[in-house]
Amino acid sequence: MTAVEEVVNAAQLRDFMRSWATGVAVVTALLDGKPVGCTVNAFTSVSLDPPLVLVSLTETSQTLTAIRDNHTFGVNILAENQHHLATHFATTPPAHRFAAVPHELTTGIPTLTDALATLTCSVADTIRVADHVLVFGRPRRHTSPAATTPAILYAGGYRALA
Numbered sequence: 001m002t003a004v005e006e007v008v009n010a011a012q013l014r015d016f017m018r019s020w021a022t023g024v025a026v027v028t029a030l031l032d033g034k035p036v037g038c039t040v041n042a043f044t045s046v047s048l049d050p051p052l053v054l055v056s057l058t059e060t061s062q063t064l065t066a067i068r069d070n071h072t073f074g075v076n077i078l079a080e081n082q083h084h085l086a087t088h089f090a091t092t093p094p095a096h097r098f099a100a101v102p103h104e105l106t107t108g109i110p111t112l113t114d115a116l117a118t119l120t121c122s123v124a125d126t127i128r129v130a131d132h133v134l135v136f137g138r139p140r141r142h143t144s145p146a147a148t149t150p151a152i153l154y155a156g157g158y159r160a161l162a
Contacts, residue, residue, distance in 0.1 A: 021159070024086045024151040027055050028074040028103075028110045029066035035098045035110035038063045039090040041153050043075060046136060052124055053137045062094045064133055071123040072108065073137060076115035078151040083158045085112065086151060107141055117145040 008016070028037035042056035055075065057064040067073045078086055089097050102113035111118040121137030128134075152159045 018155045021152055021154040024078045024153050026076045026089045027063055029063055030070055031066035036063050036066045037089050037097055039086045051139050055135050056132045059131050073121055074109040074111045075119045076112040077117045079116040079148045080151050080160050082151055116150055118143045
């Protein structure tokens with residue numbers, strides 16, 4: 001008996017991934033001296049020895065261009081009351097994403113002032129996979145998590161920890 005190979009299409013994969021609860025973060029960088037950023041939920045730790053994290057960005061991302069130019073980036077973990085920032089950084093045209101969003105430069109990298117926690121990184125490596133680029137970051141500076149709960153994305157919507 002031979003196995004029948006099935007292929008999961010993009011819609012099916014998206015549906016499957018909605019059953020995986022993730023945190024929500026905004027990845028930030030500087031492009032020509034101006035802050036850029038985008039919402040991601042593809043962020044994870046890779047290694048503790050040496051410390052490494054990974055973000056996955058689409059090949060056409062302006063944020064990826066900035067990261068490639070400067071070899072640095074920030075990760076801003078959003079709190080549960082910051083769903084509006086996740087939507088803002090995912091849907092607003094890139095040139096307007098930082099308008100009216102409090103931020104500061106931390107070691108030359110834009111970070112969101114009110115994020116639950118922030119991490120600045122230097123790029124350790126990048127790997128192109130399909131239409132995305134995996135960016136491996138070496139953490140340089142972080143802020144400890146605030147005394148609040150994180151934004152959680154599950155089943156296509158934002159949730160709160162119970």
